[in-house]
Amino acid sequence: MNLxxxxxxxxxxxxxxxxxxxxxxxxxxxxxxxxxxxCLYTDDDKAYxxxxxxxxxxxxxxxxxxxxFASNIEEIVRWGKQSELDLLITESAGLCNRCSPYLKQVKxxxxxxxxxxxxxxxxxxxxxxxxxxxxxxxxDIVSQAEREVFAARVSSVNPRALILPVNGLTGQGAYxxxxxxxxxxxxxxxxxxxxxxxxMPAALCxxxxxxxxxxxxxxxxxxxxxxxxxxxx
Amino acid sequence: MTNQTLxxxxxxxxxxxxxxxxxxxxxxxxEQLTPAEYLAHFSPEELEDRALEPERLLxxxxxxxxxxxxxxxxxxxxxxxxxxxxxGRDKAGQAExxxxxxxxxxxxxxxxxxxxxxxxRLLADIEWAAQGDTPTGRRILINxxxxxxxxxxxxxxxxxAQLSQNMNFVMDLTVQGFLQLHAESRLHPDPAAVTREIMxxxxxxAGEAFALDTPVTSLSxxxxxxxxxxxxxxxxxxxxxxxxxxxxxxxDRKRALELLVAQDKIVLMATHDPLLALMANRRLVIxxxxxxxxxxxxxxxxxxxGQLQQLDAVIAAARQQLRRGQRLS
Numbered sequence: 008m009n010l011x012x013x014x015x016x017x018x019x020x021x022x023x024x025x026x027x028x029x030x031x032x033x034x035x036x037x038x039x040x041x042x043x044x045x046c047l048y049t050d051d052d053k054a055y056x057x058x059x060x061x062x063x064x065x066x067x068x069x070x071x072x073x074x075x076f077a078s079n080i081e082e083i084v085r086w087g088k089q090s091e092l093d094l095l096i097t098e099s100a101g102l103c104n105r106c107s108p109y110l111k112q113v114k115x116x117x118x119x120x121x122x123x124x125x126x127x128x129x130x131x132x133x134x135x136x137x138x139x140x141x142x143x144x145x146x147d148i149v150s151q152a153e154r155e156v157f158a159a160r161v162s163s164v165n166p167r168a169l170i171l172p173v174n175g176l177t178g179q180g181a182y183x184x185x186x187x188x189x190x191x192x193x194x195x196x197x198x199x200x201x202x203x204x205x206x207m208p209a210a211l212c213x214x215x216x217x218x219x220x221x222x223x224x225x226x227x228x229x230x231x232x233x234x235x236x237x238x239x240x
Numbered sequence: 241m242t243n244q245t246l247x248x249x250x251x252x253x254x255x256x257x258x259x260x261x262x263x264x265x266x267x268x269x270x271e272q273l274t275p276a277e278y279l280a281h282f283s284p285e286e287l288e289d290r291a292l293e294p295e296r297l298l299x300x301x302x303x304x305x306x307x308x309x310x311x312x313x314x315x316x317x318x319x320x321x322x323x324x325x326x327x328g329r330d331k332a333g334q335a336e337x338x339x340x341x342x343x344x345x346x347x348x349x350x351x352x353x354x355x356x357x358x359x360x361r362l363l364a365d366i367e368w369a370a371q372g373d374t375p376t377g378r379r380i381l382i383n384x385x386x387x388x389x390x391x392x393x394x395x396x397x398x399x400x401a402q403l404s405q406n407m408n409f410v411m412d413l414t415v416q417g418f419l420q421l422h423a424e425s426r427l428h429p430d431p432a433a434v435t436r437e438i439m440x441x442x443x444x445x446a447g448e449a450f451a452l453d454t455p456v457t458s459l460s461x462x463x464x465x466x467x468x469x470x471x472x473x474x475x476x477x478x479x480x481x482x483x484x485x486x487x488x489x490x491x492d493r494k495r496a497l498e499l500l501v502a503q504d505k506i507v508l509m510a511t512h513d514p515l516l517a518l519m520a521n522r523r524l525v526i527x528x529x530x531x532x533x534x535x536x537x538x539x540x541x542x543x544x545x546g547q548l549q550q551l552d553a554v555i556a557a558a559r560q561q562l563r564r565g566q567r568l569s
Contacts, residue, residue, distance in 0.1 A: 034375070105291060122410055151468060158396070159396060159425040160262055164262050167303060178360075180364060
């Protein structure tokens with residue numbers, strides 16, 4: 008089974024891109040399944056189910072969705088193997104742009120959209136910088152110049168990645184993406200023992216553990232303070 | 241590169257500055273260090289806090305510089321002269337009915353066919369420089385040879401630029417800021433001169449002139465389109481331009497096409513507007529996913545075009561009168 012980890016900011020078009028790509032893969036007889044991760048709510052699993060794609064949904068609830076991903080990916084890969092998939096795609100939305108779910112040795116795809124603004128490549132951390140493939144969506148509604156500037160900036164923060172424009176509505180570019188996602192020679196049996204590409208940020212302050220009261224007296228653990236400098240007047 | 245100081249690096253390859261900027265690395269005050277020494281000055285806490293990996297950044301910097309050198313060199317080395325489409329098959333598996341279709345720079349070809357007939361697929365085949373590896377089985381040749389993979393994989397060297405009616409400016413910038421930004425990302429040697437050139441060209445296309453300090457988001461439909469076309473013609477690296485209709489109002493479409501071909505572009509234009517379709521010397525008829533006919537515009541059609549242009553001029557004049565608050569006579 009092939010495994011691909013797709014990630015990207017909320018509403019960047021991940022599901023639309025994956026659905027169009029699966030349509031192209033299906034026409035070549037590749038059996039694809041999806042696991043959708045989200046934080047509080049998603050009904051994207053219905054969209055996959057409607058398209059006849061085997062799908063699982065994971066809601067992280069009170070946990071960081073990327074941490075939740077890391078704790079569940081092993082079992083998910085087992086599910087994919089048992090479902091006899093040729094390709095398993097995991098889809099997750101980064102929330103704080105600091106974590107990234109990519110594993111070493113597993114293809115990582117970041118989906119970002121042209122509408123998010125030209126400073127976005129600078130704001131997203133390892134999620135964008137350590138992806139193998141960057142899919143840029145919504146190119147059909149911004150100008151050529153903005154597409155060029157956006158792609159150039161993505162390339163500046165991640166010169167290794169292949170950058171591919173894909174239109175989630177018309178599917179333009181999805182066939183091309185599908186050829187880069189599925190490689191019958193690449194087989195993943197298990198992800199046990201694999202490593203994340205980038206460590207997730209340190210947390211565990213008192214607020215992680217349910218503290219609700221504000222004030223220094225209630226702050227324990229990994230607490231960081233802003234440097235506000237000296238008052239001006 | 242590893243032995244150069246940041247100051248030497250920037251003097252030799254000024255575009256390195258953008259790498260540091262986009263990666264949020266403030267190098268001011270550290271110019272006498274090498275990149276590796278600069279990255280070594282961060283404490284482990286700072287590295288974790290800023291999600292930085294020095295080894296990866298150094299490797300990325302080397303790769304970035306190499307890509308930029310290629311990018312600058314390629315502009316002169318590989319001009320596109322011809323684009324050739326070798327036939328594939330339509331959605332029913334029928335072979336396309338043409339032998340070899342070669343388009344030359346400064347040529348305009350129109351594409352006609354119902355919605356869903358396969359225009360997007362044809363464009364995607366060209367953009368991806370298909371080599372029999374897409375659903376149509378078409379093959380694309382550049383200068384009569386299979387294309388360099390850079391057309392497929394380079395983010396800065398896309399074969400096709402696209403213009404459509406649905407495209408908008410979304411940046412919060414003035415026209416000047418916008419053009420400046422585009423020129424910088426293209427590493428243009430003289431952003432101020434090219435900005436002036438694009439402004440002049442865009443105002444020749446637009447029905448109503450606009451200024452450099454106009455925010456791009458407050459341009460009218462015609463002005464936006466004029467600016468997009470002038471910018472794509474003059475500043476985009478892509479040698480092929482695909483146009484999906486140009487609106488009728490507020491822009492001189494004949495001049496727009498002339499501007500594109502004057503910049504040695506190959507223009508492919510999906511349109512059902514007879515004025516535009518007949519301005520092309522050839523048109524591709526697409527049906528059920530395949531190119532079913534390649535028509536050369538006949539002398540009779542060119543004569544028809546003349547009549548249609550006269551009609552268009554009448555309508556344009558009436559529109560102008562309305563705009564000025566006059567009565568139509």
